[in-house]
Amino acid sequence: MSTTNLSRTFGTPTSTKKWTWASWIKVTDVIDAAGADGKLFGAYTDASNYQYAGFNASKQLAFFQLLSGSDAGQNKDSRVYMDPAAWYHIVCTWDSANATSAERMNVYINGEKNDPSLYDTHVGLNTDSIFNASGSVGYIGAFGDGTTTNNFPGYMAHTHFCDGYLYDATAFGEVDSTSGIWVPKTSPSVTYGNNGFFLKYAEGALGTDSSGNGNNFTVNGGVMTSPKDCPADNYCVFT
Numbered sequence: 001m002s003t004t005n006l007s008r009t010f011g012t013p014t015s016t017k018k019w020t021w022a023s024w025i026k027v028t029d030v031i032d033a034a035g036a037d038g039k040l041f042g043a044y045t046d047a048s049n050y051q052y053a054g055f056n057a058s059k060q061l062a063f064f065q066l067l068s069g070s071d072a073g074q075n076k077d078s079r080v081y082m083d084p085a086a087w088y089h090i091v092c093t094w095d096s097a098n099a100t101s102a103e104r105m106n107v108y109i110n111g112e113k114n115d116p117s118l119y120d121t122h123v124g125l126n127t128d129s130i131f132n133a134s135g136s137v138g139y140i141g142a143f144g145d146g147t148t149t150n151n152f153p154g155y156m157a158h159t160h161f162c163d164g165y166l167y168d169a170t171a172f173g174e175v176d177s178t179s180g181i182w183v184p185k186t187s188p189s190v191t192y193g194n195n196g197f198f199l200k201y202a203e204g205a206l207g208t209d210s211s212g213n214g215n216n217f218t219v220n221g222g223v224m225t226s227p228k229d230c231p232a233d234n235y236c237v238f239t
Contacts, residue, residue, distance in 0.1 A: 005142035005151050006199070006207050006217035009135065010043075014164030014193035016128040021053070022091040022172045023159035024184060025152070028084050038152040040090065041159075042143025043131040051130040052143035053092045053107075054152065055081065060118065063092050063107050065130060073123035075105045075116040087157070089182055091169045096127040108169035110182045132163055132195055140199065140217065148221070158184055158200060160211075163193030 013019075021041055042052030048069040055061055062076040081088065091108035098104050101122035107114035130136060137144055140159060141152040160172060171190055176183045192198065198211040207217035 003148060003151060004219060004221035006140040007137055007142075007144070007220055008207075008215060008217045009137050010132055010195050012134050013132045013195050016133050017097045017126055018095050018164055018166055019129070019132055019193070020091065020093050020162040020165060020167045020171075020190075021131075021160070022089070022162075022167070022169070024087050024089050024157040026084075026087050026155040026157075027055070027081055028154040037150045038154070039139070039141070039143040039150050040152055040156075041131065041138070041140050043133070043136045043138050044144035044146075045130060045136065047145075049130060050143060050145065053090070054143065054150070061090070061107070061109070062119070063105055065123070065127075067127075067130075071121050072127060073105050074119045074121040075107050075114060076119040077114055077117045079109075089169065089173050089184070091167070091172065093166050093168070094123075094129050094131075095166055096123045096125065096129070099125075101125070106168075111169045111173055111175065113168070132161075138195075142220075151221070156199075156201065158186070159198070160188070160190065161192070161195070161197050162190050163195040165191050165193055165196075 037056060039052045039054030042050060044050040049067055051065040053063040059080040059082055060076055061081060062074060065073045089110050093106045096104050104123040131138055142150055167190055172188050173182050173184050192211040192213055195215060196211055196213055197209040197215040200210050207219050209215040
């Protein structure tokens with residue numbers, strides 16, 4: 001996805017105060033200078049108002065919202081993601097109506113809840129998210145600022161968005177009893193809400209929504225391929 005992304009305009013949301021985004025990802029060029037700001041998903045209004053989850057030049061993962069030019073919420077720890085052979089499972093939850101400020105933005109990585117040791121800016125109570133707002137353009141593999149340097153340099157598999165519903169990582173993955181490795185649930189029991197979607201990235205139907213909502217995405221920036229490499233069958237691939 002390093003030169004391409006997916007986009008769609010959101011309709012009326014179930015909620016801009018509560019949602020879950022989840023996906024398996026594989027970072028193929030280790031977030032080097034060529035892909036220093038690789039975004040997993042996001043929405044961009046202007047240079048002072050946007051939201052995303054993605055990687056920075058230090059190879060750290062941040063879940064972030066900017067409002068009127070100020071940090072309006074951020075969850076980031078000091079871990080770095082440098083293994084181009086590994087699949088990671090990322091879950092981001094937005095719950096701004098939560099009375100506990102520390103629970104309003106959460107990130108789960110391979111089944112474990114993130115400890116935002118580097119930045120933990122709490123979202124204000126009942127703050128609306130930019131991603132999932134009616135009429136905003138949501139992106140997968142970018143965040144919509146119009147630059148290819150923010151496209152995600154890697155692969156994605158089984159991307160879910162649950163509009164109006166909160167789920168932790170166990171809704172989408174589980175520990176394999178034999179290997180002890182975090183593996184996907186291929187048919188999770190979740191509710192998608194109005195703007196929700198499930199992207200399988202099938203060959204010839206990369207932007208097709210499999211949630212039943214028909215919230216299909218447009219492919220931008222060229223042809224995307226669907227490799228055999230996946231979380232359940234990790235292939236060696238060129239980076």
